Amino acid sequence: MNGEHRYRVATTWTGDRGTGTSGYRDYDRSVTIEIAGKPGLEASADRPFRGDPAKWNPEDLLLAALSECHLLSYLHACVTLGVIVLDYSDEAEGTMALDGRGGGAFTEVVLRPRVVVADASMLEQAHRAHTLANEWCFIANSVNFPVRHEAMIGVAG
Numbered sequence: 001m002n003g004e005h006r007y008r009v010a011t012t013w014t015g016d017r018g019t020g021t022s023g024y025r026d027y028d029r030s031v032t033i034e035i036a037g038k039p040g041l042e043a044s045a046d047r048p049f050r051g052d053p054a055k056w057n058p059e060d061l062l063l064a065a066l067s068e069c070h071l072l073s074y075l076h077a078c079v080t081l082g083v084i085v086l087d088y089s090d091e092a093e094g095t096m097a098l099d100g101r102g103g104g105a106f107t108e109v110v111l112r113p114r115v116v117v118a119d120a121s122m123l124e125q126a127h128r129a130h131t132l133a134n135e136w137c138f139i140a141n142s143v144n145f146p147v148r149h150e151a152m153i154g155v156a157g
Contacts, residue, residue, distance in 0.1 A: 010034045015044075030055065059096060063109060066147055067092040069139040070111050070130075077129035077136065084118035085126075086156050111149040120155045127153060 015028030029045035030052060045051025046059055056064075067090045078085050091112045098104040117126045130151045134140060140147040 008035065025050070028052070059094065059106075062106065062143075063092050063094045065139045066094075066109050066137070066143070067111055069137040070113070070133050070147075070149065073133035073136040074113065074115075074129055077132035078117075078126065081125040081129055081132075083122045083126045083129055085115060086118055087114075087116035089114050106143070106145045108145055109143075109147045111147065111151075113149060113151045115151060115153045116156050117153060118156055123153060123155065127151065 010033070012032045012034070013030070014032055015030040017027055019026050021027050029050055031043045033041040033043050033056075042055045043061070044055040044057055046057040047053040051057055071088055071090060074088070075085060077083075091114075092109060093112070094106055094109040096104055096106045113130070115126060117123065130149050134147065134149065137147070
């Protein structure tokens with residue numbers, strides 16, 4: 001699977017209240033994110049930035065992308081290592097620091113995968129698979145802050 005892959009997304013601002021961006025409080029931060037052939041996603045800014053807390057925001061989406069990428073990379077690593085995963089969930093958390101000039105950046109993301117494997121003989125390789133997933137995750141390899149994982153792995157039954 002060598003080569004270059006391209007992705008396309010269409011983002012449309014839907015928050016004009018009739019006067020455009022005439023003032024900071026005069027417009028809604030609502031957007032629609034669309035990819036051909038997939039359901040649209042209603043998004044906004046985060047609540048502290050005058051957004052709609054009921055909608056996805058860019059920070060949510062980045063955290064979700066990191067969590068899902070690790071999950072998918074982990075499952076692939078487990079297949080290659082002979083580990084049978086029966087259950088996987090994650091409670092990821094990201095920290096963003098504002099810079100005082102109107103911007104900011106994520107400083108860290110911690111993934112907290114909870115994994116159940118089929119047999120106790122798979123535990124060592126199941127832990128190793130998290131290291132491989134960190135190395136293989138396209139999204140984690142694309143950010144400039146640490147993406148750590150604090151995994152808990154249990155055995156079925």
